[in-house]
Amino acid sequence: MYLESLGLSLNQTKSKLVEYPGTFEYLGYAFSPKGKVIPKKAEENLNDRLEMMWLSQTKLTFSEKLKKGAEILEGWEQYFKNKKNIGSIYEYMIILYMTQQKNVDIKYLLSERKKLHNVNLENMKFLIEYWKKKELPDMVLYEYEDYYNVAEMDTDVKIEDIYKKELLDEYEKMFQNQQEESLQNIMQIYSDVTCYHKAAVFMKLASEQKNHKRDMVIIQPQTKLDRNPLSLSDEMIHEYMDKFVGREDTYVSESMGENGRRCCEQMAEPLTENVLKRHFKGDDTVGTFVQRNNGTCKFLVIDIDISKKVLLSIRNTPEKMQEYLQDAAAVAVEYRKELKHMGIQAYIEDSGYRGYHVWVFFQDWAQVRYVNLFEDILEQNVKKTDDSVTVEYFPNKTHSKAAAAKQAIKLPYGYHVKTMKQSYFLDEELQPVQDVGKFIRQIALYTPAALKSIIAKYSSAQELNQEAASVNVDENLDDFGEMSENIRIVLQKCNLMRYLCQKARKTGYLTHCERQSLLYVFGHMGEEGADFLHQVMSFTMNYQYQVTQKFLNKIPAKPISCIKLRDQYQKITAECGCNCNFSRVKNCYPSPVLHAIKSGNEESREITLPTSRTITKEKESKVCEELNINKKVQDIAGKILEMKKQKRGIDKEITKQERELERIFNEAGVDCMEVSFGMLVRRKTADGYEWVVEL
Structure with missing residues (x-):
């Protein structure tokens, strides 16, 4: 009222009440009692x-x-x-x-x-x-x-x-x-x-x-069409998916159309272990989308192919095809050599048709803008000798916008829909890798910081400030007081949730969107989640219990997805790292609440499952069981080990008592003796004695 009397007004969206002394930010500065x-x-x-x-x-x-x-x-x-x-x-x-x-x-x-x-x-x-x-x-x-x-x-x-x-x-x-x-x-x-x-x-x-000179490359043609499906243990399948699968919530299924062209259909579901096994057998051919909707990717692939123009000119000429494949292989080797010169280990894959893929893997999800810069350097340093070979980068700049991320790559060790030849990785001598499991385990991974350092060295760019490209989220949760194990697990595992909670604690301010994001996660974690949400909101200056409770009472039916969060917080998730690796389960989408659900404790039963609203209770129960399958197996295995441990102790004690009985019977010179519950009889066996009670 006083401001209005002076003819002044206050912009509510740009104003807030803060407790002082304390620390707050205003007009770009941080204010504290020290100034x-x-x-x-x-x-x-x-x-x-x-x-x-x-x-x-x-x-x-x-x-x-x-x-x-x-x-x-x-x-x-x-x-x-x-x-x-x-x-x-x-x-x-x-x-x-x-x-x-x-x-x-x-x-x-x-x-x-x-x-x-x-x-x-x-x-x-x-x-x-x-x-x-x-x-x-x-x-x-x-x-x-x-x-x-x-x-x-x-x-x-x-x-x-x-x-x-x-x-x-x-x-x-x-x-x-x-x-x-x-x-x-x-x-x-x-x-x-x-x-x-x-x-x-x-x-x-x-x-x-x-x-550092160009080598002569000799490759052996893949002539056998006999299927040799890749067989991996469940553990190795998870490792394969961790390294080769890009976007988690969808994938591509390839097939041959009536006109003899490859058709790609986007599947609006996670790529699961069962889908991958079908891919290995040749029952389906699937690809993965390279980048996520927050503009990050987990690998770089250089696709080196015989050009379509050349392919049309040499149709049905195997000798010519092999000759041009030699050229494509030479380019792939040149890329591998250049990458090695930069300190990067790359891996060559025979794609099963007209060329090769050169893979580079990242330890964490790297920002596509830096990967594109790295690709520019490679393109400048590796020169093609002619136009018979084409080179495409995954991800490329054409597909750099997160909303239009439609670039997909066929997953290794599947079968090409046109030739039905299997793709496979090659060793340093361009021979098929023999021990695939060992190969996958030993794949070299590079951090985004290492990628930026290489960009700085080999481009006209300066050394990049690595701190500016990453946000280290405070991992200390002591200021939040006592919390349930489920809440702690989500905060420890999800960098974004921890970032938003720490922001509320340190700045006393959250935008409406940020409050909703916390609500749509912790609000679905039962009573303990609601209590924690109130605690976080109490750090903000305009917190009111009734208002927060009102939003809790009208919360949506299902928790927010990781996909939606990455879309809303593209820069933050790219910088602080959004690297959660959930098992792909049909009818279930990735969400931060899965961290707590997978813990399998009693309190997790109150957590809302991130599934479709139309799914039946029976199917939802199966989803929950599949999510907790590892925890369940671990618990059962633990109980079996404990019982076996107890059994060994019992067997040892039984043997001790039998030896004592044997001593008594030997001294008495008898093989049977009456006891209160019958006649105890000692019988000779090949291994010693057995003890029988005859009623």
Whole structure:
């Protein structure tokens, strides 16, 4: 009312009441009793913005990127006037660019430089020129060594100036002419001054450059059409699905149409173990969608095929087909070699028809935008010799929008619908992998951080700030007080739920959408879930018990799905990691509540199953049983082991008592004796004696 009397109004959506003292954010700043500070998220946003500018603006020259970066940084500093730490190597270079005509604290610049790592050639050249102008040869040498990741090696060795000059001369020659001889000379100088770790690195580089040549590729044609279905244990099937299956809630089924063309039908259900077994037998041919709806993927596949134009020209000519397959295999090997040169182990699969797939696997779901950048680097580094072979990337930029993620890849060890030939992985010699289970277990996985590091090294981009691309969600749940085991399991397993709860605790604020997301999970976890929801909402400044209870009373019939959550929180789930791996069960969709249901404890019976609303109670009961099958088997196996343990103790005690009876009967010289419940008789057997009670 007072504001209205002054002719002022308050925007309710941009205002909130907060308890003070405490910590809250307003207009980009974090406020506490100690004053206002720049929140970490604001620094991360700056790094993320600089990073994406450097990566995506490929048409800009290096100088233009520095200029544009300076504009971004100046705008940020005009708003946040507080001093901050330099967050990345490209921010560092922008600062050098902005201060090149000013007096700067050189000691500060030197100390900050040692905290950062550069892996990009263009950056190195810029930094070297800067230090040359400042007449700091030690820093010039540092830039070379940092680029090759040897700056932190042999730090206890002091290199004399004469050897430093020799090293600088050889480094400069190498970057001017890219000579293998310079690598060997650098190795020798480091060895002479007893920097043996650095020398070892350059010896390896010299060897790799010598061997980095195109090899002659010989492949054996797949002539047998006899089916040899892949047979894996249940454990290995789960491992297969964990590595090869992309989007969880749907898959593609392939068939041959009447016109002889492949037809793909999207199946609106999870890809289960039974579907996969049919795929292995050749009863069905299925593919997986590469990316999820939050723009993340678990693998990269390079599809190398004989072009359709060539295929039409060599129809029904097996010799020609084999000749062009040799060319496709050579390209696949070239990709594998280039990836190995980057430090990535790739795997080649014979697709069963007109080419090969080259697979790279990620440890966690990686953001597609970075995978696309990585693909751009590969495309630049690996050149095709002619147009007889086509190359397609999965995921590719055409399908990068999460809403239109329709790009699918046929799963390995199935049968091609046209040729009925089985696809299979090849070893280093391009021979079929023999022990498939061992092969799957030993597949190398790479983190998104490792992927970004490679992008920085091999593109015109800077080293990426890895913290800016990931959100570490606080795992400490102590401030939430006592909670049931089911609630704890969901918070520990689901990064998004933990993120939203921690946000409520730390900031005292949740959007309406965020409140609904928590409601649609914990509201379906019985009385304990409702109590916990009230507890989380009580952290927010405008919490009212009656309002929260009102929403609980009219909650939807089924819990929210992981698919819906990823769609609503695309950036957060991509950054904090949405890596839950639920077993595929028919009539059941992935949801955070499954973490608690799979625990199989008594309290989990109150949790709403994430199934279709139209499903019958009988089918729902079967879903619940299938979800808990591992827990049930584990419990039964545990009981059997415990009973066997008890049985061993009982058998041991029976043997002891029988020996005592045997001693008594021997001393008495009898084979039978009357007892209260009958006649105890000792009978001779091949193994000793048996004891019988005759009534």
